[in-house]
Amino acid sequence: MIALYPGSFDPITNGHVDIINRACKKFDKVIVAVLNNKNKKTLFSIDERLEILNTLFEDCDKIITDSFDGLLIDYAEKMQADVILRGLRAVTDFEYEMQMSMFNKALMPEIETIFMVTGNDYSFLSSSLVKEIASFNGDVSSFVPKVVVDKFKEKY
Ligand code: COA
Numbered sequence: 001m002i003a004l005y006p007g008s009f010d011p012i013t014n015g016h017v018d019i020i021n022r023a024c025k026k027f028d029k030v031i032v033a034v035l036n037n038k039n040k041k042t043l044f045s046i047d048e049r050l051e052i053l054n055t056l057f058e059d060c061d062k063i064i065t066d067s068f069d070g071l072l073i074d075y076a077e078k079m080q081a082d083v084i085l086r087g088l089r090a091v092t093d094f095e096y097e098m099q100m101s102m103f104n105k106a107l108m109p110e111i112e113t114i115f116m117v118t119g120n121d122y123s124f125l126s127s128s129l130v131k132e133i134a135s136f137n138g139d140v141s142s143f144v145p146k147v148v149v150d151k152f153k154e155k156y
Pocket of ligand 1: 006007008009010013014015016019035070071072073087088089099100101103104118122125126127128129
């Protein structure tokens with residue numbers, strides 16, 4: 001079974017890593033796909049985000065890192081993904097995630113979205129707040145992998 005885990009990953013946090021590692025135990029293959037959205041201003045370029053993912057998961061054969069643009073369902077079809085995987089941090093995520101999964105299902109009925117609940121220790125994490133803390137020189141080392149901490153040091 002192939003799971004597609006899409007996101008902006010600007011940057012990836014320990015919460016995302018937790019979902020990916022747990023998904024690896026349940027699926028044969030996990031595609032971690034970075035959305036290349038040219039209309040969204042990101043701190044890290046698409047190449048930087050992919051470089052971070054490649055560094056993190058280079059030792060795991062089950063994980064494929066990639067980027068995509070356009071519709072998620074088209075990419076899912078191209079990659080022959082069986083399910084779209086998303087993490088739920090809190091009830092606040094639910095409405096948005098449910099709406100997205102329903103749109104995706106309406107556009108492509110064969111595709112299922114599967115949700116995994118984010119680990120307790122990570123349910124408060126968000127990429128934008130981590131970026132804000134890092135921009136003021138705050139310590140983000142318990143929120144993101146070391147490779148991201150090092151990338152922040154280059155940026156700020
Ligand atoms: N742990 C910690 N944080 C998490 C998390 C977890 N397990 N899961 C999500 N987050 C956070 C992220 O840090 C991010 O925080 P931020 O808002 O502060 O930046 C936020 O949740 C959402 O980020 P992410 O999971 O990267 O998803 P996204 O909302 O940026 O991406 C796509 C959503 C890529 C799936 C969606 O935009 C998409 O499919 N786009 C393609 C176009 C398309 O098909 N559109 C139609 C959709 S119906």
